[in-house]
Amino acid sequence: MNAPVKIETTLKDWETDQEVRWCPGCGDYAILKAVQRTLPKIGADPANTVFISGIGCSSRFPYYMETYxxxxxxGRAPAVATGVKLANPELDIWLVTGDGDGLSIGGNHMMHVLRRNVDMQIMLFNNEIYGLTKGQYSPTSRVGTPSPSTPRGSVDAPANPCAFALGSGARFVARGFDVSKKLPEVLIAAHEHRGAAFIEIFQNCIVYNKDVFDDFAAPKGAEDRQLWLEDGEPMLFGSEKTGGVKGLRLNTDTLSFEVVEVADGDWQAAGVRVHDTKNRVIAHLLAELPFGPYPMAMGVLYDDPAPTFSDGMIAEREAATKGKEANLAKLLQSGQTWTVDGTAQDPV
Incomplete structure (x- = not known):
């Protein structure tokens, strides 16, 4: 497959004439702007870009992008996106879904697009609620979440989107949140990855699950509650202003992380782990770190490219047609054929 030709655009080139209609204060507005700011940075071409969505608040996204x-x-966006990619592998596919759309009715489709490693960027907006259908609990809702369908609080154990993606065989898994200034960096990294790139984006539902992510996403004290991962860099969080720099050390006996204090910036003496995006085991541990005792792991958790589904399909197609003539008429007249004589009459 040929490398896409990069062109020069601005944010305005990606905005449509459609009125953007989400609830005032919805996190989707911030994600939309982050995507529209990111695409010019990667040299994307609107004529070669496709946004595909399912059903839900997030799935209005394609209306607001000046693309196909x-x-x-x-739940069927992954299946449609797979078909689009196979029909035209040159297209740049962005799949937009939500925690309900992508992990409930669409969970099976999501699993297969990840295990097949279809080349596309998958943005899963996680607001831990069904927003479009008026606030029922979703697969990612926390235990105790009150909703119209769980008035006494949900008793379901919530799904972990990043752990689900890793378990499905995803080769790229990342996290961000709607108003983070670092979200474009995560989107750029996902676009640079060839294959299925899964990004969980925490998104504030202002009406039905307001400020549910403030425990780690609120600006005040964010240094202590967010661990932004970078390949080849130590896993550090916190600051001297907020009680000191801390890090994650791997206990090899229990194969679990421990929070350690970092004195005088000497993270090596504290045994702080250096992040390796190609280490799948570490990615699983980071995806499942319980928030509270640990910070929320953000950024690229895992990035280890592998052959893509579309590349395999193209190679198979080329091998099957090599040295053969594309002649439909000849094909239809080959093998056992016969002619029906239109003059014959039925027996009396």
Whole structure:
């Protein structure tokens, strides 16, 4: 497959004439702007870009991007996106889904697009609620979440989107949140990855699950509650202003992380782990770190490219057609054929 030709655009080139309609204060507005700011940075071409969504608040996204797009049906966006990629592998595919759309009715489709490693960027907006259908609990809602469907609080154990993606065989898994200034960096890294790139984006539902992510996303004290990962860099968080720099050390006996204090900036003496995006085991541990005792792991958790599904399909197609003539008429007249004589009459 040929490398895409980069062109020069601005944010305005990606904005449509459609009125953007989400609830005032919805985190989707911030994600939309982050994407529209990111695409010019990567040299994307609107004529070669497709946004494909399922059903939900997040799935209005294609209307607000000046690109090609499909607003498909509930949970089936991964299947449609796979078809689009196979029909035209040169297209740059962005899949937009939510925690309900992508992990409930669409969980099976999501698993297969990840294990097949279809080349696309998958943005899963996680607001831990069903926003479009008026606030029912979703697969990612926390235990105790009150909703119209769980008035006494949800008793379901929530799904972990990043752990799900890793378990499904994803080769790129990352996290960010709607108003983070670092979200474009995560999107750029996902776009640079060839294959299925899965990004969980925490998104504030202002109406039905307001400020549920403030425990780690609120600006005040964020240094102590967010661990932004960078390949080849130590896993550090906190600051001297907020009680000191800390880090994550791997206990090899229990194969679990421990929070350690870092004195005088000497993270090596404290045994702080250096992040390796190609280490799948470490990615699993980071994805499942319980928030509270640990910070929320953000950024690129895992990035280890592998052959893509579309590359395999193209190679198979080329091998099957090598040295053969594309002649439909000849094909239809080959093998056992016969002619029906239109003059014959039925027996009396």
């Amino acid at each position: 797009g499909f607003h498909t049906i509930h």
